[in-house]
Amino acid sequence: MKLIYSEDHRGHAGAMEMRYDEMIPMSECPERMDAIMGGLAAAGFDDVVPPAAHGLDVVHQIHDPAFVSFLQRCYPLWEEEFGPGGFATAYTFGMRGMDQVPNGSVHSMLSCYTFDVCAPFVKGTWPAINAAKDIALTGVDLMQAGESSVFSVCRPAGHHASQDLAGGYCYLNNAAIAAQAHLNAGAKRVALLDIDYHHGNGTQRIFYERDDVLFLSLHCRPQDEYPFLMGYDTEVGAGPGKGYNVNLPMPRGTGYDDWSKALQLAHERIKAYAPDVLVVSLGVDTYKDDPVGGFVLQTADYIDVGSRIALLGLPTHFIMEGGYAMDALGQNVANLIGGFSKMAAGAGGQ
Ligand SMILES: [Zn+2]
Numbered sequence: 001m002k003l004i005y006s007e008d009h010r011g012h013a014g015a016m017e018m019r020y021d022e023m024i025p026m027s028e029c030p031e032r033m034d035a036i037m038g039g040l041a042a043a044g045f046d047d048v049v050p051p052a053a054h055g056l057d058v059v060h061q062i063h064d065p066a067f068v069s070f071l072q073r074c075y076p077l078w079e080e081e082f083g084p085g086g087f088a089t090a091y092t093f094g095m096r097g098m099d100q101v102p103n104g105s106v107h108s109m110l111s112c113y114t115f116d117v118c119a120p121f122v123k124g125t126w127p128a129i130n131a132a133k134d135i136a137l138t139g140v141d142l143m144q145a146g147e148s149s150v151f152s153v154c155r156p157a158g159h160h161a162s163q164d165l166a167g168g169y170c171y172l173n174n175a176a177i178a179a180q181a182h183l184n185a186g187a188k189r190v191a192l193l194d195i196d197y198h199h200g201n202g203t204q205r206i207f208y209e210r211d212d213v214l215f216l217s218l219h220c221r222p223q224d225e226y227p228f229l230m231g232y233d234t235e236v237g238a239g240p241g242k243g244y245n246v247n248l249p250m251p252r253g254t255g256y257d258d259w260s261k262a263l264q265l266a267h268e269r270i271k272a273y274a275p276d277v278l279v280v281s282l283g284v285d286t287y288k289d290d291p292v293g294g295f296v297l298q299t300a301d302y303i304d305v306g307s308r309i310a311l312l313g314l315p316t317h318f319i320m321e322g323g324y325a326m327d328a329l330g331q332n333v334a335n336l337i338g339g340f341s342k343m344a345a346g347a348g349g350q
Pocket of ligand 1: 285
């Protein structure tokens, strides 16, 4: 399987984050990609392709152009006020009864276009966001050229980002942009399966009223986990999208027995939908020792996860999302991609 990857993410580093009652270095760090690429290489996945530059046309089909412009301008504007160094983050958020329209100051933009304190901006943030988008879109190009499955190794991740809100380490929604590009390239229906530990609230919001993308998310329930206000199984889509949003929330502490049953339910829904392409928001923060997670999947379980995804028999586009247990991250991702590839090869030479 071809891996699409770029070093342009490295400059997106150095910020701090609030973890409940303390400030800590960001769990979401460049070393995550070293662990993932190292784990994949050790497992024999070393066909690495650089991304091709893509413009913003597809991005603007998913995201508000004013929001995209904010992502590009945020740090330069911040530097004008505070000088070089440090990181930009919101001080207030646009809440009930407050104006939702930025007034020109970078602070008002941060207040209107981010929803939590986990989307900091440093000098290298926009180049990383832009490269991650190119990595996702290059994956679509490769599948158009005949690849049956590819892995876009994106950083930063995307599934918490919606049309006009960044948060949860996410800025542009790489998986949503990829799904749109697959539709643009001729797919009639795309299934987007999100197996990250956290609910894909951004992706849900983007496709909530659409029936050309079936969104399914396996995640920790909002009673126990971030983003706390979305991810209930009663959120089923609206308008033409009614019935095309599937949330499978599980309590903190869930292990592979129950998690794999939820995956089986997702499998049946995807089969019934009969999509042309499957996009997978691939997070492995479901791992038992993940510092940001609370499920208890084991490293060996990811082989089975990959196998089960392959059994769908669909052209499959993996997009990297979360996973923060540095010691096991590379092996967990390699196991999933390895399990997928082995099953896909056995099932018909993918
Ligand atoms: Zn996550």
